[in-house]
Amino acid sequence: MLEFLMQYQESYILLGLLGAVLLAWRSTSISFIVSLLTLGLALSLGRVNVIAILLLLGFGGIAFLFYQRSIPSFLKAILAILLIILTGLFYLHKAPGFNNWVMISDLKLSADSLPYKLYLNLDKIFAGLFLLLAAGRFAQKSKEWLKSFIVTLEVTLPLAVILMGLALAFQYVRFDFKIPTLLILWAPVNLLFVCMAEEAFFRGFLQEQLRKILGDSIFNMCLAIGIPAFLFGLCHFPGGPLYMIFATIAGAGYGYAYERSGGRIEAAMLTHFMINLIHFIGFSYPALEMAR
Numbered sequence: 077m078l079e080f081l082m083q084y085q086e087s088y089i090l091l092g093l094l095g096a097v098l099l100a101w102r103s104t105s106i107s108f109i110v111s112l113l114t115l116g117l118a119l120s121l122g123r124v125n126v127i128a129i130l131l132l133l134g135f136g137g138i139a140f141l142f143y144q145r146s147i148p149s150f151l152k153a154i155l156a157i158l159l160i161i162l163t164g165l166f167y168l169h170k171a172p173g174f175n176n177w178v179m180i181s182d183l184k185l186s187a188d189s190l191p192y193k194l195y196l197n198l199d200k201i202f203a204g205l206f207l208l209l210a211a212g213r214f215a216q217k218s219k220e221w222l223k224s225f226i227v228t229l230e231v232t233l234p235l236a237v238i239l240m241g242l243a244l245a246f247q248y249v250r251f252d253f254k255i256p257t258l259l260i261l262w263a264p265v266n267l268l269f270v271c272m273a274e275e276a277f278f279r280g281f282l283q284e285q286l287r288k289i290l291g292d293s294i295f296n297m298c299l300a301i302g303i304p305a306f307l308f309g310l311c312h313f314p315g316g317p318l319y320m321i322f323a324t325i326a327g328a329g330y331g332y333a334y335e336r337s338g339g340r341i342e343a344a345m346l347t348h349f350m351i352n353l354i355h356f357i358g359f360s361y362p363a364l365e366m367a368r
Contacts (some may be wrong), residue, residue: 204273
């Protein structure tokens, strides 16, 4: 699998992004520099154009300004609206100037499963990473990581039972244990790109800001978790109504992990990844053909 990918020059974009995301937990400035270098490489390979770069840099600047404490409330509200609009464009692949790389195309992991495609969505990955770097709330101490791991374990099992139970009941998937060679590529891409980007916005930004605005009551906490979860579900509309429902339930679980861990993005990311991993290894992936 890795030998296959290294035939493509775009593989260096993949490696650059992996480095940028991993470095975020060590040094936000170095991570940002590596991100810019990787963006330059993507430009040279025709995967982004100048418009895309300007949009991403503008987005990064807005995100950085938003997290400055000296910003007046009215300006902060304007910046938040701009971030939500731009994130929607990036995450739904509606922003101009991006030519995202299809790394794996129409691969059937099981005889009765839908064909699977694996994308390197530069719009979504860079936007999520810039949001993450701007917020700068990374686990550094061992007790912060330990808390994230414990919460991940506490939330993943019941959430997986609910989600996979519903998926089985609606014949969306079947039991299908497998460890394909694709896992070597799928796992880091899913954790560091998909889960990072989605949790950086839906939990790290949206849920965090709603929590601050709405207050600490149980009802308001549920709203702060539920609204991003609902929007998370809506963003999965290409998969159909049933998939949107599953995604909404999953989003509530990731939001609960974020809340229970005291606002640790790592807990949300790890819970998200573990649910995806259980689905990938233990069940039809992405879904049964009959569920189309």
